[in-house]
Every structure is written in C-alpha cells, then in structure tokens.
Amino acid sequence: MVSPLSVVELVAPFRADPLGSAVFSDFDGTLAPIVDDPAEARPLAGVVDVLDALAGRCGIVGVVSGRPATFLRDHLGGRGLFLSGLYGLELVTPAGEIEVVREAAPWVEVVEEAAAAGEAALPPGVSVERKGLTVAVHFRRDPSLARAAEAWVTARAEVSGLVVHPGRMSYELRPPLECDKGSAVAAAGEGRNVCFLGDDRGDLSAFDALDRAAGEGRAVIRVGVQSEEAPAEILERADVVVDGPEGSLRFLNALLEGLEDP
Ligand SMILES: [Mg+2]
Structure with missing residues (x-):
C-alpha cells in the first residue's frame, strides 16, 4: 500500500459524504486467493465482515465479478451487498434472485x-x-x-x-454485448464517489468508469491488487497498489477506519 497519508487523503471525500460514496471490488485474486479449482475459491477471512461494515456506512457497497451471480449469492449474499456477476450480465436482487441482462x-x-x-x-x-x-x-x-x-x-x-x-x-x-464491469460500476455508482479494487484485465473497464466519474468531478480511488500475474496497466493506473487479497483487506479496513474516525 502507498503511504497511509495518501490513503487518508484519498478517503477524505468519502468520509465527508459516506452515503454519496460507493465501494466496489472484484472477487478472485482481489478478495479471494487464486486457487487451482475455481469452485474452491473463498473470500479471505475478514473480508465479508469489512464489506458488511462498509455497507452500513456507504451509499452502496458490492462485488463486481466474472463469477456467476449464484456463486456470489452463495458466498456473499444476505448482507445488503450489491452483487453483479458475469461481468455485469447478471445481478443478485435484494430478494436473492438472479436477474439477467435481457439481451x-x-x-x-x-x-x-x-x-x-x-x-x-x-x-x-x-x-x-x-x-x-x-x-x-x-x-x-x-x-x-x-x-x-x-x-x-x-x-x-x-x-x-x-x-x-x-x-x-x-x-x-x-456474448458480444456492451456489458462489462465498467458498465456495472457506472450504473450502480452513478452520481457517487467511487472506489474500485481489481487485479486483472477485466477490471480495467471499471477503472475506465472511475476515470469518467473523476472527469465529472467525483472523487475516485482505483486500487490495483498486485500479484505475479497482475497486468502492468492495472498497477500503473492505480491510485493505491496493494499486495494480494491480504492487501485488499488491509485497504478496506483502512477505508472503514477512515470513515469511522471522529
Ligand atoms: Mg480478479
């Protein structure tokens, strides 16, 4: 992670307006360690709790993943998190049902x-x-x-x-549709400050959405998650670089603390 001072500075607009702020994250390699069998991937211990706590303070908090929405519901559901699966093609409704983009x-x-x-x-x-x-x-x-x-x-x-x-x-x-993590993040975080954590090429579209939000004058935090396989672009474009899912967890806790401090 970059120096704590920069994180404090980045978090300041979120702290000033938590309900006007959104926090989204990728899942695999960002919140969950990469494993050989994708079915065995689980969020790092503590991750669900910190997302839950953030959801109690921010306008919207969620996971935007390439995973099927059913997987996200099974492992992260029931906590008031926004859950978008298959790169924005699917959504878990508050009732726990799966909604698919019509196209x-x-x-x-x-x-x-x-x-x-x-x-x-x-x-x-x-x-x-x-x-x-x-x-x-x-x-x-x-x-x-x-x-x-x-x-x-x-x-x-x-x-x-x-x-x-x-x-x-x-x-x-x-499918060849205009739907990706960026479109999911843009729609769910519309009008808000937006933070996004990601580790892979599929997350660059979400960084693009944050670039557009910044262009509209909203505060954004692009968090790049480092690993041996991380594409250079995700790290180059990041405001904060963290090490693996453990680093993401530390960042999310720092963000939460930043929102809580008196
Ligand atoms: Mg990933």
Whole structure:
C-alpha cells in the first residue's frame, strides 16, 4: 500500500459524504486467493465482515465479478451487498434472485454449444468452466497448454459470434454485448464517489468508469491488487497498489477506519 497519508487523503471525500460514496471490488485474486479449482475459491477471512461494515456506512457497497451471480449469492449474499456477476450480465436482487441482462438470453444456447465443444476438443489439462451465459477455459493446471487454449477459443469465437476475453491463466467466451464491469460500476455508482479494487484485465473497464466519474468531478480511488500475474496497466493506473487479497483487506479496513474516525 502507498503511504497511509495518501490513503487518508484519498478517503477524505468519502468520509465527508459516506452515503454519496460507493465501494466496489472484484472477487478472485482481489478478495479471494487464486486457487487451482475455481469452485474452491473463498473470500479471505475478514473480508465479508469489512464489506458488511462498509455497507452500513456507504451509499452502496458490492462485488463486481466474472463469477456467476449464484456463486456470489452463495458466498456473499444476505448482507445488503450489491452483487453483479458475469461481468455485469447478471445481478443478485435484494430478494436473492438472479436477474439477467435481457439481451444476453438468446446467447445461452450458443454458450452451451461452445462449452460442450470445448469439453470434447480440449486436452485434459485445460478445464472448461460452464458459467451459464459465458464459458471459461482454464490452463492453470498446465500452463504449457496456453497456446492450445488460445487457438481453440479464437476458432470458437469465429464460428459462434462469442467474444474472447483473456483472464488469469484462462480465456473466456462471452456474448458480444456492451456489458462489462465498467458498465456495472457506472450504473450502480452513478452520481457517487467511487472506489474500485481489481487485479486483472477485466477490471480495467471499471477503472475506465472511475476515470469518467473523476472527469465529472467525483472523487475516485482505483486500487490495483498486485500479484505475479497482475497486468502492468492495472498497477500503473492505480491510485493505491496493494499486495494480494491480504492487501485488499488491509485497504478496506483502512477505508472503514477512515470513515469511522471522529
Ligand atoms: Mg480478479
């Protein structure tokens, strides 16, 4: 993390108007350590509590992730957090139901076909993660298969109309819609100061949304989460760089303290 003084300075506008402030975070690699099996990822101990506490003070607090909304609901639900899944394609409603962006519905079948084709064609070291409206192929277990995974998603994108998005040791095929973390953050944080924490390429669109918010005169904090795999751009564009999910937890606690101090 940069010096505590800078964090204090960055937090000052949030402290002055907590209800006019929004705090959003990515999940994997930001709040949860990266693990070989995506299904086993869990938020770092303490993360849910600090988000919960922030939600009690700020206008809106939430997680904007590439995970299916059901996963976010199961691990972070019931606490009044804004939960956006699949890069803004899905939302958990306050009642715990899953809402899908209407334009995405026609793509369900195309994505299912792509997932089935991937399971049949990709080598065993590449795992196919069916996420409903998107499909991810992971080569973390055998990074030597990165090229094979890339070649397959590229070819599949051409025949299906889906779009390739690179991730951490993975590629994802998504419907070609104007929907990403940036659009989710922009809509949910509209008119507010906005803080966002992220560690990966998919989080750059959220940083773009914060750039636009700053251009409108709102206070923003871009938090870049460092790891061996972090793209340079996320760190270069960050106002604050933290180390892994532990660093995110420290930052969120510092933000909470900044909002609480007399
Ligand atoms: Mg991430």
